[in-house]
Amino acid sequence: MRAMVQDRGRQPLELVRRPVPRPGPRQVLVRVRACxxxxxDLHVVDDELPAVPHPIVPGHEIVGEVVSxxxxxxxxxxxxxxxPWLGWTCGTCRYCRAGQENLCDQARFTGYQLDxxxxxxxxxxxxxxxxxxxxxxxxxxxxxxCAGLIGYRSLRMVGDAKRIGLYGFGAAAHIVAQVARHQGxxxxxxxxxxxxxxxxxxxxxxxxxxxxSDQLPPTELDAAIIFAPAGPLVPAALAAVRKGGTVVCGxxxxxxxxxFPYALLWGERVIRSVANLTRRDGEEFLALxxxxxxxxxxxxxxxxxxxxxxxxxxxxxxxxxxxxxPGA
Numbered sequence: 048m049r050a051m052v053q054d055r056g057r058q059p060l061e062l063v064r065r066p067v068p069r070p071g072p073r074q075v076l077v078r079v080r081a082c083x084x085x086x087x088d089l090h091v092v093d094d095e096l097p098a099v100p101h102p103i104v105p106g107h108e109i110v111g112e113v114v115s116x117x118x119x120x121x122x123x124x125x126x127x128x129x130x131p132w133l134g135w136t137c138g139t140c141r142y143c144r145a146g147q148e149n150l151c152d153q154a155r156f157t158g159y160q161l162d163x164x165x166x167x168x169x170x171x172x173x174x175x176x177x178x179x180x181x182x183x184x185x186x187x188x189x190x191x192x193c194a195g196l197i198g199y200r201s202l203r204m205v206g207d208a209k210r211i212g213l214y215g216f217g218a219a220a221h222i223v224a225q226v227a228r229h230q231g232x233x234x235x236x237x238x239x240x241x242x243x244x245x246x247x248x249x250x251x252x253x254x255x256x257x258x259x260s261d262q263l264p265p266t267e268l269d270a271a272i273i274f275a276p277a278g279p280l281v282p283a284a285l286a287a288v289r290k291g292g293t294v295v296c297g298x299x300x301x302x303x304x305x306x307f308p309y310a311l312l313w314g315e316r317v318i319r320s321v322a323n324l325t326r327r328d329g330e331e332f333l334a335l336x337x338x339x340x341x342x343x344x345x346x347x348x349x350x351x352x353x354x355x356x357x358x359x360x361x362x363x364x365x366x367x368x369x370x371x372x373p374g375a
Contacts, residue, residue, distance in 0.1 A: 048064070048065060048066070048067045048166060048167040048168045049062060049063070049064060049166065049167050049350060049351075049373070050062075050063055050064075050065055050104050050162075050165065050166035050167070051063075051104065051105070051165040051166065051350060051351070051353040051354075052065070052102045052103070052104055053091075053092055053101060053102060053103050053104075053105065054101055054102045055101055056092075056093075056094030056099055056101065057092070057093055057094050058092075059354050060092065060105070060165065060353050060354055060357075062350070062351050067167075067168045068162070068168060068169070068170045069117070069170070070115060070116060070117030070120065070170045071117045071118075071170070072117055072118045072119050072120075073117065073118075073119050073120050073172055073173055073174065074116075074117040074120055074170045074171060074172055074173065075113045075115070075116050075117070075120050075122050075128075075170065075171060075173045075176065076113070076114050076115045076116075076117075076168060076169075076170055077109070077111030077112060077113055077114065077128065077130065077168065077169050077170070077171060077176075078111055078112045078114050078167065078168055079109055079110070079111045079164045079166060079167055079168060079169055079373050080110050080111055080112060080127075080185040080372075080373070080374065081109075081110040081185035081186050081188075081189040081370050081371065081372055081373075082106040082108055082109050082110070082163070082164030082165060082189060082370065082371045082373070083106075083108025083189035083190045083192065083193065083194065083218070083368055083369070083370050083371075084106075084108075084348075084353070084356045084357060084360055084368070084369035084370065084371060085107065085108055085193045085194065085218070086217070086218075086274075086276065086298065086360065087107070087132065087158075087159075087193065087298075087299050087300070088105045088106060088107075088158060088357065088360075089357060089360060089361055090276070090299060090300040091103065091105050091158060091159055092105060092357065095300050096159060096299070096300060099159065100160060103158070103159070103162065103163075104158070104162040104163050104164075104165050104166050104169075105158040105159075105163050105165050105353075106157070106158045106163035106164035106165040106166075106169075106371070107130070107131060107132040107134075107156065107157035107158040107159070107163050107164065107192070107193055108129075108131070108164070108189045108190060108191075108192040108193045108194070108370075109129065109130035109131075109157070109163065109164035109169060109171075109189070109192065110127065110128075110129055110179065110185045110188055110189045110192070111127070111128060111130065111164070111169065112125060112126070112127055112128075113125065113126045113128060113176075114168075116173070117170075120173045121173065122173045122176065126178070127178075127179050127185075128171075128176040128177060128178060128179060129176070129177040129178075129179050129188070129189075129191070129192045129329070129333070130157055130163075130164065130169065130171045130175070130176055130177075130192070131157065131175070131177060131192045131193060131196060131324060131329060132156050132157055132158070132159075132192075132193055132196075132197075132323060132324060133148070133149060133154065133156060133157070133175060133323055133324055133325070133326070134154075134155050134156055134157040134160075134161045134171060134172060134175055135154065135155040135161070135172050135175060136148045136151040136153065136154045136155075137151055137152075137153040137154075140152060140153065146325070146327070147325075148325050148326070149322055149323035149324055149325045149328075150322060150323075154323070156323070157171070164371075165350065165353050165371060166350075166373065167350070167373045167374075174326075175326065177192070177326070177329045177330070177333060178333075179333065180333055180334075180336070180337045182337060183336075183337070185372075186345050186347050186370045186372065187342075187343045187345055188343075189345075189368075189370050190218050190222065190343045190345065190367070190368035190370065191222070191332065191333065191336055191341065191343070192329075193219075193324075194217075194218035194219040194222055194368055195219070195222045195332055195336060195341065195343075196324045196328050196329055196332055197219055197297055197321060197324060198219040198220070198222050198223035198226070198272075198274075198297070199222075199223070199226065199328060199331070199332040199335070200297075200321050200324055200325075200328050201219075201223065201272045201274075201295045201297040201321045202223055202226060202227060202272070204272075204293065204295045204319060204321060205269070205270035205272065205293050205295060206270075206293070208232070208268075208269035208270035208292070208293065209231075209232050209233060209269055210232070210233045210235070210266065210267075210268050210269045210270075211227060211232055211233070211234050211235070211268065211269065211270050211271065211272060212234075212235045212236075212237055212264060212268040212270070212271035212272070212284060212287055212288070213234055213235070213236050213237065213249075213254070213271075213272055213274065214237040214260055214271060214272065214273040214274060214275055214280045214283070214284055215237070215238075215260075215273065215274035215275025215277075215280075216236045216237070216238050216245050216248065216249045216252075216254075216257070216274075217274060217275075217360075217363075217365070217367070217368070218343075218365075218367060218368035219274045219297065220236065220249075220252075220272075220274050221248070221249075221252045221343070221344060221366075221367050221368075222336075222341055222343065223272065224236070224249070224252045224253050224254055225252065225253065225339055225341050225342065226335065226336075226339055226341065228253045229338075229339040233255050234253065234254045234255065235254060235255060235256045235257070235258075235264050235268065236249030236250075236252075236254040236256070236257040236258075237257075237258060237259065237260040237262070237264075237280075237283075238257060238258070238259060238260065239259070239260065239363060240259035240260065240261050240262075241259065242259075242363065244366065245257075245363070245366075246258065248344075248366045248367075260275070260277075260280060260283060261283070263286065263287055264287050267287070267288070267289040267292075268284075268287050268288045268289065268292060269288070269289060269292050270288060270292050270293045270294070270295070271284035271287060271288050271292070271293075271294045271295070272294075272295045272297050273294065273295065273296050273297060273298070273301075274297050274298060275298075276298045276300055276301045276302060277301065277302055278301050278302040278303050278304040278305060279302075279304075279305055281294060281296065281304050281307075281318060282304075282305065282307035282311055285307070285311040285312060285316055285318070286311055288316055289314075290314030290315060290316065291314065291315050291316065292316055292317070293316070293317045293318075293319065294316070294317065294318045294319075295319055295320070295321060296318070296319070296320045296321065297321050299322070299323070343367060343368060344366055344367025344368065345367055345368050345369070345370045346359075346365055346366075346367070346368070346369050346370070347369075347370050347371075347372050347375070348369060348370070348371050348372070348375075349371070349372060349373075349375040350371050350372070350373040350375070352371075353371055356369040356371060
């Protein structure tokens, strides 16, 4: 099979040929039909996450077709499944037993500790494969598997907040804005200062206001969700949120938070992070998204152009999400 592989951290991916992997116990072999390109993939290839194993095949927004099963695996061949970031957990630790499998200390993640979907085939634990709804094609459903799931989990963390600021308007935010509107909420978008195209895109996605991340919104926010991996946005969001409001950090990696006056946090404001996702998040979101319905904006690339897709994501030259099509 063809695969885009990184041999060392902070190096471009290389297109190589390697044997099709064999599924082990409770694993399935999946022919990859589409794989979204996520900001977390940048953190993997830029060596910003700890102990990235090399060589590694990135990619954790995988849409594929089951072609064979390993021992004890029972998914039917031909079934279309989604393979998300969370690829395996121990099932026995305090977190797993409490329904917090996203916090499992032994968890393994697709495209990070486990080879991912920047390839023609991938193997995955069948217990962490999500059945996908009909009616949405492979390229447009792929971003749901991380941008959608993390965005949905982040939205749940703000409770019943009615006016929500979205900092960093990319793949996750453009999905969250649609879900929030469906729930009767109002979204305000904060983009890179001077990025008029991102402002227009945010308004097209239903945001009531869009401005630079260096601006205060026209009215106080009930909550804010930060998708951009920039620590200085935390005090900026705190300054925009009313007393008792919540700031959610939705990324797996963020630059260091600067010091800020306690007055920004005072008034029972809350800062919290979102870590990974659970299978329950996947089941709930994949049931909800078609009802909204969520429409993803995607730019597709053939597999061998994965480096170009990552570069465009890194420099903010995408509206919505990038998706690799291995069969293109």
